[in-house]
Amino acid sequence: MGFRYEMTAPGAANVARVDATTQPPAANEVQVRMRASSLNYHDLVTLLGLIPDLQYPRVPLSDGCGEIVAVGADVTDWALGDRVIGLFYPQWHSGRPGRAGKRLILGESTDGCLQEFLNIDARSVVRAPHNLTDEEAATLVCAGHTAWYALVEEGCLQAGQTVLVQGSGGVSLFGLQIAQALGATVVATSSSAQKLGQLEALGARHLVNYREHPEWHAQVLQCCGGVDAVLDVGGEATLGKSIACANIDAFIAVIGVLGGFGEAAVSVIDVMQKNLNLRGVTVGCGESLDRFCRFVEEHDIRPVISHQLPAGELAAALDLMQAGEHFGKIAIEVQ
DSSP, rough: EEEEEEEEEEEEEEEEEEOOOOOOOOOEEEEEEEEEEEEEEHHHHTTTTTTTTOOOBOOEEEOOEEEEEOOOOTTOSOOOTTEEEEEEESSSSSSOOOOOSSSOOOOOTTTSBBBSEEEGGGGGEEEEOSSSSSSHHHHIIIIIHHHIIIIIIOOOTTTTTTTEEEBHHHHHHHHHHHHHHHEEEEEEEEOOOOHHHHHHHHHHHHEEEEOOSSSSSHHHHHSSOOOOEEEEEHHHTHHHHHHTEEEEEEEEEEOOOTTOOOOOOOOHHHHTHHHHHOEEOOOOOHHHHHHHHHHHHHTTOOOOEEEEGGGGGGGHHHHHHHHHHOOOOEEEEOO
């Protein structure tokens, strides 16, 4: 007998801890005792009921780290006690994104990580970095991997290039840390002077307060002449300005909708004349996540966690995220 947190309707008030019968893993599966998770904006949207056709009950949260406690009959790559993290898309194991690989999402279209025991395809987990705690490793799944996949796998970021990160959420901070490890220069934006100071302490070289400078792209151009890569997390509110401060042949990863779900005002002329590469990014495949985890080990990257709460305080974690009080990630203890 184990436990799971079930969401039966929109809203954190409709998530409750219940007893759950534990089934042995199938022939191709491993059973993971989940220890930690983390909160993403995608989880917030899911918990608010904004995902179409969401089926209830559903175990929320896409991110998770734990140890393998049982293996199926045909599993040879994993052993009891191995620490692993799961894939955001458990069926996207390798290669380019496709409809089949992106069909399932943990915590949305299939049960997620806020449960004691998770049975999952043995190909849908990767080895957790040995230098991270369970809580730190759990933050890599969505936010960390998205930044990695955008900057490295798709954007081919090189030393000496300049990267723009927006705000101080998980994707942006991971982007800052990855860019630094690769020898790139980081420009960071925020509306908070305190958070800009924290971003500077993490290594951002150029800082722009977008509340003081609503036309913040002009400040970016002034401080560094333009950027070679952008992690655009604002969408409607930021994409046009991201394009405006991009260099010729720059890569812009369209990642989030923090600034709204509507249409973004985009200069087609800029996109064309600058030969820009705009690409939507929603995490990556399993082989990419494994490469990221090894990179984290090699460079001893430590995820930034500003809050750590038990699963029973999920509502408080959501309040922190909605209020913008976090810096980096909010970790969740699976208990």
